[in-house]
Structures are given as C-alpha cells and as structure tokens.
Amino acid sequence: MNSPNILLLITDQQRWDSLGVYGAPEAQTPNLDKLASEGIRFDQCYCNNPICTPSRASLMTGGELPDHGVMQLEDVLDQRQMMFPELLRQAGYKTALFGKQHVSSRVIEHRERHPNDGFDTYQWCHEPAIHTGSAFNGYAKWLKEKNPNFLQELGEKGRRIGHFPNELHATRWTADATIDFLNEQSGGDTPFLCIASVFDPHDPYDDYPKEVAARIDQTKIRKPIPRSDDSTLPKGILLERRMGYMARHPQDEADIHDLRLGYHASISFIDEQFGRILKTLENADLKENTIVIFTSDHGDMLGDHGLMAKGAFFYDPCTRIPLLIRWPKQIKGNQHTNAFVQLNDLAGTIVEAAGISTPLRKQFLPHSKSLLPYLTGQNICPPRNTAICAYRHTGYGNSSKGSQYIPVSATMLREGDFKLCLYHDEANDDLSAEGQLFNMTADPYETNNLWNIQEYQATKRVMIQTILDWIDKREGGLTRFQSDRIPT
Incomplete structure (x- = not known):
C-alpha cells in the first residue's frame, strides 16, 4: 500500500494555547504533546472564520470564506460543492466520519446528508444534547444500547444535564467508534480517511466527566487578559459584547475561573480519548x-478582553488554532514552524498526500495551499505570506425573539509582525473605517491598539488596501470603503 492513510482529529472551539506543547501551564495533554513531538507543530495556524459553520465549510471544501458560500451559522452548503473526502473516495479510499460535521445548518444536517460529503461510513453527532432522534446520530444509537435511561434524561434536560459519565460521554463514543473502524482496517490493502470530530471543549463548560477536574492544577489556571477600554474598540466588538449569544454569561473572577477549569478538563478528557485512538494505530x-x-x-x-466564546472579533484566542501533523514515514519529529497556514489548507494537503492529480486539485481546491512540502522535508518558501479571517454577519445573538444575526462585517489580515482588523459594514453607521492594529511580536496579548498611532499609518494603509483587494477579488466589492477614504 503506497497511499498513506489519513486520520483527522478535530475538536470544537479549542484555542491554540490550550495544549502543553503550546505552553499552556494548566494543560494536561500528554498524548497530543507526544503527537507534536513525533511530527510538526504549526504555531501560526488561523481559521478562515471564527464561527463553526463557515469555518468547517472551509476545512471540508478547501475554500476561503466567500468561495463556498457559507457565511453565517445557519447557512447551507450548496449541493454542487465538493468536499475533499469525496475526492479521496473516488480515488479508492475508504472514508468514515464519526462525530460533528456542521458544514451547513444543524437543522438541515440532522435531516439530510450533503450529496458530496464523500463518506462511506457516516456516524454523525452535531452535539450530544440535541437531534438525538436523527437517523444519522451514531451517538444516540450507541447510548440507546448502552444506557437508554441516560439517553432519555439527555433528551429531557439538554445542555442542563451537566457532567456526563466517562463511559457515556460523546467524546468517548467518538473514540470507541473510531477505534472499531481502525481495527477493521488492520492488515487491509485499502487506504482510509477517518475523521474523528468531537463537540468539546465547546460550551457548556460543565459537561466533562466530573472526576477529570482533579487532573487540572487550579493554581496554574491563567487569569483572563484584562478588558480593554471600550473607547478604543470598534463598534462591531461593542455590539458583539452587548448582543452576543453568551453576552449575559456571568464574568466575575470566580465564574471565569470555573469555566476555564471546565474547558481544560474537557481538553484533558479529549486528550485521553484521542490517546486511545493513537494507541490503536x-x-x-x-x-x-x-x-x-x-x-x-x-x-x-x-x-x-472581556469577551466570551467566539464572535465578531479576531483576537488570537478566537482565531488562532492548534495544528499538529505526524507522518512517521516523512517527518523526523519535534519540528515546528511559524509559517502562516489556514484551516482550509488541510484539504489541499490531504488530497495531494493521497496522490490525487494536480488538475483535479486545482479544479476543486484552488485556494487551499498544500502543506505537503513541510511534511516531506523540502526546503521551500512558506505557502502563504498572509492569513485572512473574515466575518460576515456570521453569528447570532441572545435576543429573546430568537436567533438574530449580529450586523457586523469585518476582515482580519495577519502579515509579518502585524495583525489588522477592519470593521467595514453596518456597525459603522457613519461609514468611517474602524479597526485594530497590533504588533504581534511586541504585543502578543493584543492590548495596545496602534490604529491611531501616527508612525503606523503607512503600515495600516498598506494592510487595509490588501484587505480591500482581497474583498474586491472574492466578493465583488462587498465593502463600501475605498482606499482614498482610509483615514491617515
């Protein structure tokens, strides 16, 4: 067998600095840290959008945000779009998904599959507490066999159920199902793509097995980066802070400490279960x-910064994500790189590693930059000089009237030492460009906004123009701002 197998492990809402290998003092992640030591760690990987659906559509199609048409949380991926597992399936791979997909609205996904998802085995679970009646829900079927009483309780209480037992946790199910699949492949000649996609450490933060909390040294849990003066923030961030779906979540010191404890406990449990998968390999x-x-x-x-979960902001805790890759046949191990990469680059990387022809890759994945040269030890220029993250009215708020999208459009550019965040739509009712500019080398916690500092105006103008060119090329002039209106 020449074509490599692919095992893709995906978590939900996990910031980059939550693993021991990325320097998290409170992390208990020995298995993922070991994975990094045996492969390559990417230190500057950014998502294409800071909300689940558009981000996952970028991952699975290889497209940047405008390319696949999924802009908001409840958008639906067009049926003509091709997901990269379909390319592998057509090339002879055996393909399987265990867990969360979310390239389209969950309301659609629990009823029907995307015709080009490419999976031979499809055991879906969007979130453990919802859509338990879906015909695709592998977790609910597993629970029905193991403990039907807990399944009923889960249906009644939903997210209010609190701590899951270890043996009934959705992350445990994902690991068990993946392990069964891997054992079936042992000794076979057919290459496989297996995706194990878990819901945690997404909120609610108290769904981890209760005993796991003892692993976390609470004295090492970091305090949050202080809240910025509201007068220095773009209107879009202020709107998100007021209207975001977790805006009403308590933010006193004790509450933040507890949710951070739950967050890292969930990650520790994920590490344990992913460790079982890696041992099975x-x-x-x-x-x-x-x-x-x-x-x-x-x-x-x-x-x-006084913000919860994710939304219309581009601070690193929201947009920068972990990326570890191991390939024993190619990577020596204990490697790392500061090159900019993005989540949608994984599609092109996987498809090229599988040996799929260049014309097909260019046809279906034109904006996905392959990372294969890093995995094969070639000395080349970085695949990207920049990283761009776009937010287009993406997430909904906490209105009592139901899901209402927050009217913010903004775009982030990460280039060289700098990050620029441009807010360019309805939130700015006076049509004046607002934003943030940070020197990420000198100010990694993003506390010193250089937007109005005179000596950085040339840098700001060049970076804004780069964003405007990107928007014009991909979205047909979505923004109302022109370069001659950029403040100096």
Whole structure:
C-alpha cells in the first residue's frame, strides 16, 4: 500500500494555547504533546472564520470564506460543492466520519446528508444534547444500547444535564467508534480517511466527566487578559459584547475561573480519548503509514478582553488554532514552524498526500495551499505570506425573539509582525473605517491598539488596501470603503 492513510482529529472551539506543547501551564495533554513531538507543530495556524459553520465549510471544501458560500451559522452548503473526502473516495479510499460535521445548518444536517460529503461510513453527532432522534446520530444509537435511561434524561434536560459519565460521554463514543473502524482496517490493502470530530471543549463548560477536574492544577489556571477600554474598540466588538449569544454569561473572577477549569478538563478528557485512538494505530500496525492531523475549527475567548466564546472579533484566542501533523514515514519529529497556514489548507494537503492529480486539485481546491512540502522535508518558501479571517454577519445573538444575526462585517489580515482588523459594514453607521492594529511580536496579548498611532499609518494603509483587494477579488466589492477614504 503506497497511499498513506489519513486520520483527522478535530475538536470544537479549542484555542491554540490550550495544549502543553503550546505552553499552556494548566494543560494536561500528554498524548497530543507526544503527537507534536513525533511530527510538526504549526504555531501560526488561523481559521478562515471564527464561527463553526463557515469555518468547517472551509476545512471540508478547501475554500476561503466567500468561495463556498457559507457565511453565517445557519447557512447551507450548496449541493454542487465538493468536499475533499469525496475526492479521496473516488480515488479508492475508504472514508468514515464519526462525530460533528456542521458544514451547513444543524437543522438541515440532522435531516439530510450533503450529496458530496464523500463518506462511506457516516456516524454523525452535531452535539450530544440535541437531534438525538436523527437517523444519522451514531451517538444516540450507541447510548440507546448502552444506557437508554441516560439517553432519555439527555433528551429531557439538554445542555442542563451537566457532567456526563466517562463511559457515556460523546467524546468517548467518538473514540470507541473510531477505534472499531481502525481495527477493521488492520492488515487491509485499502487506504482510509477517518475523521474523528468531537463537540468539546465547546460550551457548556460543565459537561466533562466530573472526576477529570482533579487532573487540572487550579493554581496554574491563567487569569483572563484584562478588558480593554471600550473607547478604543470598534463598534462591531461593542455590539458583539452587548448582543452576543453568551453576552449575559456571568464574568466575575470566580465564574471565569470555573469555566476555564471546565474547558481544560474537557481538553484533558479529549486528550485521553484521542490517546486511545493513537494507541490503536500502533497496535493495529497502522502508525507508520498514517498521517495524523489534529486541529480545531476556531478558538474561545474564555473572558479574555472581556469577551466570551467566539464572535465578531479576531483576537488570537478566537482565531488562532492548534495544528499538529505526524507522518512517521516523512517527518523526523519535534519540528515546528511559524509559517502562516489556514484551516482550509488541510484539504489541499490531504488530497495531494493521497496522490490525487494536480488538475483535479486545482479544479476543486484552488485556494487551499498544500502543506505537503513541510511534511516531506523540502526546503521551500512558506505557502502563504498572509492569513485572512473574515466575518460576515456570521453569528447570532441572545435576543429573546430568537436567533438574530449580529450586523457586523469585518476582515482580519495577519502579515509579518502585524495583525489588522477592519470593521467595514453596518456597525459603522457613519461609514468611517474602524479597526485594530497590533504588533504581534511586541504585543502578543493584543492590548495596545496602534490604529491611531501616527508612525503606523503607512503600515495600516498598506494592510487595509490588501484587505480591500482581497474583498474586491472574492466578493465583488462587498465593502463600501475605498482606499482614498482610509483615514491617515
């Protein structure tokens, strides 16, 4: 067998600095840290959008935000779009999904599959507490066999159920199902793509097995980055802070500490279960020819800058995500790079590693930059000089009238030492460009906004023009701002 197997491990809402290998003092992640030591760690990986659906659509199609048409949380991926597993399936791979997909609205996904998702085995679970009656819900079927009383309780209480038992946790189910699949591949000649996609550490933050909390040294839990003066913030961030779906969440010091404890406990449990999966690769004699990729769809603010979860802001805790890749046949191990990469680059990387022809990759994945040269030890220029993250009225708020999208459009550019965040739509009712500019080398916590500092105006103008060019090329002039209106 020449084509490598692919094992893609995905978490939900996991910020980059939540693993020991990324320097998190409170992290208990020995298995993922070991995975990094055996492969390559990407230190500057950014999502394409800081909300689940558009971000995952970018991952699965290889497209940047405008390319696939999924802009908002409840958008639906067009049926003509091709997901990269379909390309692998057509190339002879056996393909499987266990867990969350979310390239379209969950309301659609629980009723019907995307015709080009490409999975031979499809055991879906959007979130453990909802859509338990879906015909695709593998977790609910598993629970019905193991403990029907708990399944009923879960249906009645939903997210209010609190701590899940270890043996009934959705992350445990994902690991068990993945392990069964891997064991079935042992000794076979057909390459496989297996995606294990868990819902945690997404809120609610108290769904981890209760005993796992003892692993976390609470004295090492970091305090949040202080809240910025509201007068320095763009209207879009202020609107998100007031209207975001977690805006009413308590933000006193004790509450933030508790949710951070739950967050890291969930990650520790994920690490344990993913560790079981990685051990199975070894036991099934699949490790050497399997590319293992670990990542997430976006991050979580956890109270940093006075913000919760995710939304119309581009601070690193929200947009920068972990990315670890191991390929024993190619990567020596203990490597890392500061090159800019984005979540949608994984599609092109996987498809090229599978040996799919260049014309097909260019046809279906024109904006996905392959990371394969990093995995094969070639000395090349970085695939990207910049990273762009776009928010287009993406997430809904906490209105009592139901899901209402927050009217904010904004775009982030990460280039060189700098990050620029441009807010350019309805939130700015006076049509004046607002934003943030940070020197990420000198100010990694993003506390010193250089937007109005005179010596950085030239940098600001060039970066804004780069954003406007990107918008014009991909979205047909969505923004109402022109370069001659950029304040100096």
